[in-house]
Amino acid sequence: MKIDLKTNIKAIIARSYVRIVAANREPSWWFTETLLPILSTAAYVYVYKALNAPEEYTGFVILGGTMSAYWIHVLWSMAAQFYWEKEIGNLELYMIAPISRMSILLGMASGGMFLATTRAVFIFLVGSLIFKVDFAIISLPKLFAVFVLTLVGLYGLGMLFSSLFMLYGREAWHGVTLLQEPVHLMSGFFFPVRNLGFAVALGASLIPMTLGLDAMRQLAFKTGAKSGFISADVEIAALVGLCVLFLVVSKYALEYMEKLGKKEGRLTLRWQ
C-alpha cells in the first residue's frame, strides 16, 4: 500500500488537533491537570522536610514530580490509548486509513504533550516558587538535550507499549497500570537512583526516565553530580541509544503485533 508523507503529516495534525480541542472544550481539565497534580508532589517534599533532609532533595522531588507528568502521559495517553480506541471502534478506522500507525501515535504524542507540558510546567514553576528550590544550572544546552532525549525515548517506549494493545485488552491495560508506582520507584523519581545500588540502577536505565532524571539532577543542582549514578555525558550517549532503539523496535513491534492481531482475530475484539 502506498503511504505518502503528506497524508501522514495530515494524520499527525488531525490526531493531535483532537486532543488540543478536547482540552479546550473541557474547562475542568485545567483544574485536574494543573492544580491537583502539584499536591501529591508537595506531599513528598514534606516527607523530606519531616526527615530534615538537605535542601536539594526538595528540588529533586520537584524535578521528579515535573517529569512524572510525562511518564503518566506516556502510560495513559499513549500506551493505553490504543485500548480505548479499540474499545470504541476507532482502531479499525486507523487500520483502514492509508497512514502509518506511527503517525497516529505521533499525533497522540504531540497533542498530548501539550497537556503533559502544561501539567509539568505548572508543577515545576509552582513547586519551585513555593518551596524555594535553589537551581544551579551547570550547562543549559546539555540540560535541554537531556530533556528532549528523555521525552523522545519515553514516547518511543510508549509506542512500543501501545503495540501490545493490538493483541491484548485488559491484560495490557493492567500491565500499564503496574508500570506506574514500580517505575516511580525504580527510576528514582523522588530520590537519586544510585541509592538503589548499581545493579538495580543499571537495570532501571532501560527506562529513559531513569537516565534522564539522573542527568538532569546532575546538571541542575549544585550537589547533583555527587549523588549521580554515572556521568551525565555517558547518560546522554545512552539516551541517544535508547531513543533509536525504542523508535526502531516500536515500528517493528507495531507491524508484528498488528499482523498477529489480524491473524488471531483479536484486533477488533472488544471488552475482552
Added chain:
Amino acid sequence: MTNILKRAKENLRTIRTAGKLGWAMESNWTDPFLFAIYSIVRPLASSLILVVMYYVVTRGKTGMDLFAYIYVGNAFFMYVINVLFGVSWVIHEDRDHYQMIRYIYISPIRMYYYLFGRGIAKMVLTTVAVIITMAFGMLVLKIPVNLLAINYPLLLFSVAAGIFIITCLGILLAGVSMVTAHHSYALTEGMAGLFYLACGAIYPIDILPVWLQYLSKALPLTYWLELVRRSILGKSLSPTLSGYSDFQLILIMAATTLILALFSHWVYRSIEYIARKYGKIDQLTSY
C-alpha cells in the same frame, strides 16, 4: 415497616450483585497467580518509594518512630487511592467504556447502592494489599508492631469508618465524573493527592503550614489515620492530635463524617440531575 424491609433487601441485593460484577471485572482478565502478583507489586512499590526516601536521608535508621509512622500511614492510605478510584471510576467505565450506564439507570435499582457495591471489590483487594504491606514492613523492614498489643476493636472500627468516609468521597467524585470527560481520572488522582498532602498520611500534620493545618483538621481522614496509627503503634507523633483522647478523636471524626456524607449526597444528587437534564449521562469522551 414492610416497605422499609423490602427496600433494604433490594438495596442489599444491588450491593451484592454490583460487588460480584466489580470483582469479576477486577480479576477475570488473568489467572489467579498473575492476579495475586499484580495486586501485591503496586502497593509494595508505592511503600518502597517512601522507604528508600527515608533510607537515603537517615542512612537506614529504621528504629525511629517516624519510620513506623510513615509506613503505617502510607499502607492504610491505599484504601483512599483504591476505593476512591474504585467508586468514582465506575461512571466512566459504565458510560464510556462498556456503554451500559443507561441500562443500569432504567433497571429497578438505586445507583447509590450500585456504586457502593462496585467499590467492594477494590475494598477487598486493598485489604489484602494492606495486610501484605504491613507483613512486609514487620518482617523485612522490622517495623516495631507488637501484634499482641494492637487495639483490635479500635482498628476494626477505624477501618470500617475509613471505608465509609472514602465511599462518601468516591460518590461525590462519581457525581462530578458524570459531567466531566474521560480524563477526569486525573480528578480522582488529584483528590487523592490532596488527602495525601493534607491528612498527615506520611508525616505529622504539624509540619504543614498553618493554613493547611486548618484544612487537615476539617477532613475526617486526618482523624481516621490518627486512630489507625494509635491502634497499631499505640502512640501519636503529632503534637496537635496527641492532645485528643481516642474517644474525642472518634467524636470529631463522626461529626466531620456526617457533614461529608450529607455534602456528598447533595453533590451527587444535584450533579446527577444536571447530567440527566443536559444529556450528559451517556456522553462518550474517549478522545
